[in-house]
Amino acid sequence: MTTQIQSEKSLRVALAGLGTIGGATLRLLQEKSDSFEQHCGRPIKIVAVAAKGRTRARAFDLTGIDFEDDALKLAFREDVDVVCELIGGGSGIAHTLCEESLRQGKSVVTANKALLAVHGMTLAALAEKHGGQLMFEAAVGGGIPIIKTIRESLMGNAVTSVQGILNGTCNYILTRMRDDKGGFDVALKEAQRLGYAEADPSADVDGHDSAHKLCILAALAFGCEPDFSAVSIEGLRQLTSVDFDCARDLGYSIKMLGTASFHEAGLAQRVCPCLVSHASPLASVDDVLNAIQLEGDAVGSLVLVGAGAGGKATASAVVGDLVDLARGHKVNPWGCPVSDLKKAKILPEKERRGRWYIRLHVTDQAGVLADIAAILRDEAISIESLLQQGRGPKTSVPVIIVTHETNEATLHAALAKIAKLDSVWEEPFCLRIDTNKD
Numbered sequence: 001m002t003t004q005i006q007s008e009k010s011l012r013v014a015l016a017g018l019g020t021i022g023g024a025t026l027r028l029l030q031e032k033s034d035s036f037e038q039h040c041g042r043p044i045k046i047v048a049v050a051a052k053g054r055t056r057a058r059a060f061d062l063t064g065i066d067f068e069d070d071a072l073k074l075a076f077r078e079d080v081d082v083v084c085e086l087i088g089g090g091s092g093i094a095h096t097l098c099e100e101s102l103r104q105g106k107s108v109v110t111a112n113k114a115l116l117a118v119h120g121m122t123l124a125a126l127a128e129k130h131g132g133q134l135m136f137e138a139a140v141g142g143g144i145p146i147i148k149t150i151r152e153s154l155m156g157n158a159v160t161s162v163q164g165i166l167n168g169t170c171n172y173i174l175t176r177m178r179d180d181k182g183g184f185d186v187a188l189k190e191a192q193r194l195g196y197a198e199a200d201p202s203a204d205v206d207g208h209d210s211a212h213k214l215c216i217l218a219a220l221a222f223g224c225e226p227d228f229s230a231v232s233i234e235g236l237r238q239l240t241s242v243d244f245d246c247a248r249d250l251g252y253s254i255k256m257l258g259t260a261s262f263h264e265a266g267l268a269q270r271v272c273p274c275l276v277s278h279a280s281p282l283a284s285v286d287d288v289l290n291a292i293q294l295e296g297d298a299v300g301s302l303v304l305v306g307a308g309a310g311g312k313a314t315a316s317a318v319v320g321d322l323v324d325l326a327r328g329h330k331v332n333p334w335g336c337p338v339s340d341l342k343k344a345k346i347l348p349e350k351e352r353r354g355r356w357y358i359r360l361h362v363t364d365q366a367g368v369l370a371d372i373a374a375i376l377r378d379e380a381i382s383i384e385s386l387l388q389q390g391r392g393p394k395t396s397v398p399v400i401i402v403t404h405e406t407n408e409a410t411l412h413a414a415l416a417k418i419a420k421l422d423s424v425w426e427e428p429f430c431l432r433i434d435t436n437k438d
């Protein structure tokens, strides 16, 4: 009888995926089970799990927990209240499992940003329709509680901008490139050796992972649909040691930033390496740490820094969602009903203003700099500083230009003209100088 009452009171959880995050979540739930029961007023109980390899050796105890070979079966189990999707991937089994679990009236907790960035609206609509909850604190910033902060704690604010270092792999590579001066390939190899980067690092270093996270944050901050296709994305493969040396001399760090800002003319969302002033709190966030900076009209500037990935930190966020569910906390996944979310207008290129750092490789001869300056003058781009690095007759030398504020369309027009000069050896490379407002 006692057991019966206990099992009716428990929040009954199924874990799909027992890898880095699934395994750490299971361990955390087991280690702190007494504390959860005390704080939620009822136990959180893992009743079933699913993974790809049933016979794979696992560093945790699955005694008394059912193992499903087909993860989709978790969606149909009558003894499950919440399915925790910790498999990953923007489509396939993760997608099917989340949809079907919500259709069955269960709640879903997921850390899957790739899935939410593209299917977040349909999943939220299913949750609304069938009465489940969709929770995803672990999808952005790992252990940093940014989803709840924006969706719930900052309700008294109009958020005007949200930006952050959203990918620990990129941040680690940039830190190594700055400190060791070894170049992108060397830094990437070190990140792979330490397990910070995948064998195929493209989702991280080409900016897609950060873009998934950014569009989730933008949707919550500005009350619009998550729109991954509207994020402009640049990776960090083109950065060289010249950029790090010049950025330092100019008073900047180089950080891979995701930035979303709301303007009358539309929403700007971009992920790209940027020059960040040494005075910014983001400039000193190094290695694998993540950081998110928000501007709210009531609270002012807010910065959250912490472990953006890793088993324990991310499991902390997954478990936070489970505790909310155990307590009976209910909230619209995107902060308001799906029908109230509108597709945001994209800010046109000519409205996207900023200052830029431009790196050129040019022939070291008289008149070259004058030609470049003339093009910038004709496009009404004013130069804040122009620096030629070293001397090298008959070879190319780097020239660094810092512009005053202009718009992106004008900048691109000028760079296209500069690229055509005979004295310019390779495609001009530019980095946005972050101002935390454009």
Ligand SMILES: NC(=O)c1ccc[n+]([C@@H]2O[C@H](COP(=O)([O-])OP(=O)(O)OC[C@H]3O[C@@H](n4cnc5c(N)ncnc54)[C@H](OP(=O)(O)O)[C@@H]3O)[C@@H](O)[C@H]2O)c1
Pocket (backbone or CB within 6 Å): 016, 017, 018, 019, 020, 021, 022, 050, 051, 052, 053, 054, 056, 071, 085, 086, 087, 088, 089, 093, 111, 112, 113, 114, 138, 139, 142, 308, 309, 310, 311, 314
């Ligand atoms: N790793 C991080 O630091 C981190 C941080 C934040 C968010 N996330 C997100 O968390 C999720 C999980 O990431 P992870 O790093 O834990 O991945 P992972 O270590 O690769 O684990 C994936 C798990 O999914 C299982 N799996 C794969 N295909 C399956 C299938 N068809 N059916 C059932 N199970 C299947 C695997 O089973 P086997 O164990 O049998 O191979 C494994 O247990 C992803 O959405 C990721 O983006 C990860």
